[in-house]
Amino acid sequence: MVRVHSDGSDSEKSDIIESSEESLRLLDLMVQMSIADIEVPGQQVKIRDDQVRNNAGGYVFKVSDLTRVRRFLILGTDGGTYYVTEQKLAMENMEALIDIIKRGKGGMILREIVSISLAGRSPKQDPLLFALALCARYNVRDRKSLLEKSGEYDLEKALLSNTEDFNSDEMKKFDLYLYKLQQTAFRMVAKVCRIPTHLFMFVKYCELIAKSTGEEHTGWGRAMRKCIAEWYLQKSPMELALHITKYPSRESWSHRDLLRLSHPMASSNKKELANCQTLVYDQIFHYACKGDFNPQKSIIVESEGANETPLLKKSRCDYGLTEQMIKYANDSVALEFIRKVMEMSKLKSDNEDDEKRCVELIKKHNFVREHVPTALLNSPKVWIALLQHMPMTALLRNLSKLATLGLLDDKSNKECVDLVISKILNQEALQKARIHPIAVLLASSVYKSGHGIKGKLKWEVNDRVKKALEQCFILAFKNVQPTGQRFCLAMDVSGSMGWTNISGGVLSCCEASTAMANVTLRTEENVKCVAFSDELITLPFTRESTITEMIDYNKKINFGGTDCSLPMIWAEENQLSFDVFIVYTDSETWAGGIHPFEALKDYRQQMNIPNAKLIVMGMASTEFTIADPDDPGMLDIVGLDAAVPDLIRSFVLEEI
Numbered sequence: 001m002v003r004v005h006s007d008g009s010d011s012e013k014s015d016i017i018e019s020s021e022e023s024l025r026l027l028d029l030m031v032q033m034s035i036a037d038i039e040v041p042g043q044q045v046k047i048r049d050d051q052v053r054n055n056a057g058g059y060v061f062k063v064s065d066l067t068r069v070r071r072f073l074i075l076g077t078d079g080g081t082y083y084v085t086e087q088k089l090a091m092e093n094m095e096a097l098i099d100i101i102k103r104g105k106g107g108m109i110l111r112e113i114v115s116i117s118l119a120g121r122s123p124k125q126d127p128l129l130f131a132l133a134l135c136a137r138y139n140v141r142d143r144k145s146l147l148e149k150s151g152e153y154d155l156e157k158a159l160l161s162n163t164e165d166f167n168s169d170e171m172k173k174f175d176l177y178l179y180k181l182q183q184t185a186f187r188m189v190a191k192v193c194r195i196p197t198h199l200f201m202f203v204k205y206c207e208l209i210a211k212s213t214g215e216e217h218t219g220w221g222r223a224m225r226k227c228i229a230e231w232y233l234q235k236s237p238m239e240l241a242l243h244i245t246k247y248p249s250r251e252s253w254s255h256r257d258l259l260r261l262s263h264p265m266a267s268s269n270k271k272e273l274a275n276c277q278t279l280v281y282d283q284i285f286h287y288a289c290k291g292d293f294n295p296q297k298s299i300i301v302e303s304e305g306a307n308e309t310p311l312l313k314k315s316r317c318d319y320g321l322t323e324q325m326i327k328y329a330n331d332s333v334a335l336e337f338i339r340k341v342m343e344m345s346k347l348k349s350d351n352e353d354d355e356k357r358c359v360e361l362i363k364k365h366n367f368v369r370e371h372v373p374t375a376l377l378n379s380p381k382v383w384i385a386l387l388q389h390m391p392m393t394a395l396l397r398n399l400s401k402l403a404t405l406g407l408l409d410d411k412s413n414k415e416c417v418d419l420v421i422s423k424i425l426n427q428e429a430l431q432k433a434r435i436h437p438i439a440v441l442l443a444s445s446v447y448k449s450g451h452g453i454k455g456k457l458k459w460e461v462n463d464r465v466k467k468a469l470e471q472c473f474i475l476a477f478k479n480v481q482p483t484g485q486r487f488c489l490a491m492d493v494s495g496s497m498g499w500t501n502i503s504g505g506v507l508s509c510c511e512a513s514t515a516m517a518n519v520t521l522r523t524e525e526n527v528k529c530v531a532f533s534d535e536l537i538t539l540p541f542t543r544e545s546t547i548t549e550m551i552d553y554n555k556k557i558n559f560g561g562t563d564c565s566l567p568m569i570w571a572e573e574n575q576l577s578f579d580v581f582i583v584y585t586d587s588e589t590w591a592g593g594i595h596p597f598e599a600l601k602d603y604r605q606q607m608n609i610p611n612a613k614l615i616v617m618g619m620a621s622t623e624f625t626i627a628d629p630d631d632p633g634m635l636d637i638v639g640l641d642a643a644v645p646d647l648i649r650s651f652v653l654e655e656i
Contacts, residue, residue, distance in 0.1 A: 020177035023107030027184040067632050068096050069109050069131075070656045073116050074647065076127040094134055094209075101138055104174070106181040110135050110188060117192045121650060125198055132192055133205035136185035137224075139178065139213045186227035190234055196247035196255065199231060203258065204251045220261055229264035237280045237334035244288050245341045246370045255288040267319035279325040280332045287338055298326050340365050349375035359385040369394070380405045384416055387423075392433040395423055396443040400452060403459035410462060421468045427475050436645050437476040441515050444469035445507040477522050480645065483652045485579040486526040489517045490567035491539070492585035493531045493557045513584030513617070514550045519645060520582070521545065528576070531557055536566045564616055565599035572603045580652050582615045597628050604633075615648060 100109060113132050122128050193199040210219030232240065244255050266281035283293045300321050319325075329335060344361050347354040358376050361367055362385040369377065369386055376382050383398075383405060390398070399420075402408055407416045423429065448466055451458045491513050521527050522543045529539040531554060541550055564583050571578055581600070594602075600614045613633045628634055635651050637644055650656045 020104035020174050023104055023177055024180055025107075027107050027110065027180045065100050065103075065105055066108065066112070067656070069100065069112050070116070072097060073112060073127050073131055074122050074650060074656045076124060094130070097131060097134055098138065098213075101134070101178075101181070104177060106135055106177070107184075110181065110185055114188050114191055121646070121655070125201065128192060129198060129202045130205045132185055132188065133202055133209050136182050136189075136227075137206045137210040137213075137219050138182075183223060186223055189227050190231055193231065196243050197250045199228070199258070200247075200249070200251040200253040203228070203253055225262045228258050228262035232259070232262075232264045232285070233266075233281070237277060237284060237332060238337065240281070240284050241334040241337045241341075244284065245338060246368065259285055259289055265319075275319075276324055276328045277332075278319050279321065279329040280335060283329060283335055284338065287342075292342065293335070293338075297321075298329060300326070337365060341367075341371055344371055345373060347373055347376060349373070349379065355379050355381060358382055362386060363388070369398075377401075378405070380407055380413075383407060387416070387419060390423070392423065392426075392429045392435055393439075395420070396435070396439065399443055399447045399465075400457060400459065403447065403462070403465075404457050408462045408465050409460065410464065417462060417464060421464060424465075424468045424472045425475065427478070430472070430476055431478065435472075435476050437473050437480065437519050438515065438645055440469060440473045440476050441512075442507060444473065445511065477519070480519060480523045481649070482523045482525065483649060485524070485652055486577060487520055487524055487528070488567055488571060488576070488578040488581045489520060489527060489529045490536075490564075490581065490583045491517060491529065491531050491554060492583070493533055493554050509584075510551060510554065511547070514547050514554065516582075516584060516617070516645070517541070518545070518547050518550060528578070530567060530570065532563065532566045534563055536570050564596045565594050568596070568599035568603040568614070569594070572599075572606050575607070577607060577609060578612065579609065580613045580615065582617065582648070584617050597631070597634065600634065611654075613652065615651065617644075 097109060100106070109131060113128055113135070116122050117128050189199070189202060193202050206219045206224065235243065248254060264281075264285065266285065267275070267278045279297060282297060286292075286294050286297070298321075300323070340361055344358065344367065347358050349355070355376065358372065358379070359381050362372070362382065366389055367386075372382060372386070383402060384407065387395075387402070387407075399408070402416075402420065407413050408420065410417055444466075446453060447469065448461055450461050492509075517529060521529070521541060527543075529541045531537055531539055537557070539550075539553070541553075564585060567581050567583060570576075571581070583596070596614060596616065600612065604610050604612050611633060613635070615635045615637065617637045632654075635648075637647065647656075
């Protein structure tokens with residue numbers, strides 16, 4: 001029997017085995033369930049361990065494994081800070097998740113990955129895909145062969161550094177758990193990686209994790225190759241055509257790379273009419289690797305006996321070509337779509353006929369911006385064609401481009417302006433796209449500025465479009481669901497809030513904080529607004545107050561430094577009950593005699609509201625941490641993007 005040395009107790013060893021067995025049951029269940037059957041946690045799910053009283057007498061909470069997992073998957077860190085700007089993920093970010101896997105709870109991680117992904121609760125895909133890759137490739141080695149062996153075996157390399165005295169059966173059970181975790185993670189890839197961008201990112205992380213934790217492993221074992229091959233074969237021909245042409249490469253990976261590593265066999269897909277469409281899949285894969293179709297694949301070489309395969313495929317053929325396959329390929333909508341994409345790629349911007357043909361192709365095949373050659377994206381006619389079926393999110397993102405090309409000018413393009421305004425004010429489209437008011441505000445602020453955030457783009461602002469965006473901001477409130485909690489909104493009114501902009505944007509911190517407060521005022525029943533710097537006063541705002549009115553009122557207040565603890569101190573002194581404090585400031589500085597964490601702790605104890613939460617939004621800061629990472633009731637948010645309101649909602653409802 002192998003002894004794995006550690007300081008672990010018998011109870012810890014028992015907990016690991018018990019957790020491993022529970023994960024095995026969960027992983028088996030996940031494999032059997034369809035996408036629709038996987039339960040998405042409800043808004044009011046309790047996820048914390050019991051509260052405890054610390055030595056100072058204040059209420060604190062131990063952060064559970066489930067909370068840490070959800071925080072990582074949604075925030076990108078198991079601590080209490082969400083960064084809007086790109087944060088590079090590395091193995092250092094995974095220490096908490098690795099520890100959870102080693103304690104036998106990998107099944108819980110995988111369940112949360114799928115649930116959060118399907119619910120769309122993660123604003124960025126990186127953490128989800130990193131965690132999925134960790135489940136699939138952590139400490140990767142040939143466990144299948146190991147488990148088929150009888151007797152005792154060496155488990156030193158399984159990294160069970162927190163256990164000791166495992167007998168052979170216990171070792172095999174734990175290795176079975178890791179094997180099942182990896183196999184189930186690969187089965188979940190198709191559910192989580194819904195577009196090629198996600199798949200490329202997953203592959204990148206798999207290689208990183210395999211090289212960091214495996215036995216000199218690249219990550220490209222049989223299971224990995226099968227997983228990637230099945231991702232392609234599970235798509236319909238038309239889905240594949242769209243994915244391959246719209247997302248040809250990302251993250252230093254291309255479809256050509258993945259297909260050459262995974263070798264998907266066109267005849268092995270399990271979809272309806274699979275045998276008939278084998279040649280269709282084969283040609284799509286050839287296009288992804290070579291950039292064209294191979295006509296030789298459609299030629300049957302006559303011989304005595306059964307149908308023969310084209311000579312070009314004899315070396316690596318996995319199917320026999322039939323007349324029916326050729327017919328399906330000739331009639332394939334997917335292959336015709338790719339032919340038109342190839343035609344589109346050859347069009348030139350300096351040729352008027354090419355521009356006209358580009359417009360025709362867009363209208364007939366519903367091509368999107370990614371299908372259009374870069375040079376032709378400076379053509380107003382091309383953008384007018386793209387605009388006809390442009391989704392709401394894409395429209396808001398491309399308003400500046402449309403304005404730069406003069407398409408939002410009433411004098412020369414009134415019909416185009418009318419179309420844009422009708423789309424912006426289409427409430428059904430707003431609801432379908434789940435556009436948040438803050439997303440509208442961010443797009444509106446850039447458009448109204450008359451110039452790009454970066455570069456030299458400039459345009460004339462159309463008052464009709466400007467007013468439509470203001471109306472769109474109000475219409476989008478129907479997409480915001482109330483939480484039913486009691487809020488105290490504390491706005492920093494120090495001088496720097498007016499002239500400091502959110503990092504990388506044209507929206508001032510004052511405008512952003514006021515807009516966020518306005519969203520909460522209009523959607524929640526119990527809201528109190530205060531202004532603070534080194535003092536604090538109450539504000540007369542209601543749900544009827546406009547952003548302009550709120551900004552004008554705040555500008556009349558002159559204060560000094562910033563003390564983020566004042567809202568909790570004020571609420572405690574006045575015996576006011578709140579479930580959530582949100583502090584909007586342009587920096588993390590605080591000038592008081594008590595840290596915000598201590599002020600929140602005292603408030604919880606004195607008011608007997610142990611679940612009271614504090615959110616500090618440092619919208620202009622680059623990096624800071626006020627929240628205690630071990631306190632589930634505190635959250636720092638650095639910057640502002642359209643995902644922030646949903647994050648706040650998830651935090652308030654104890655989903656993270």
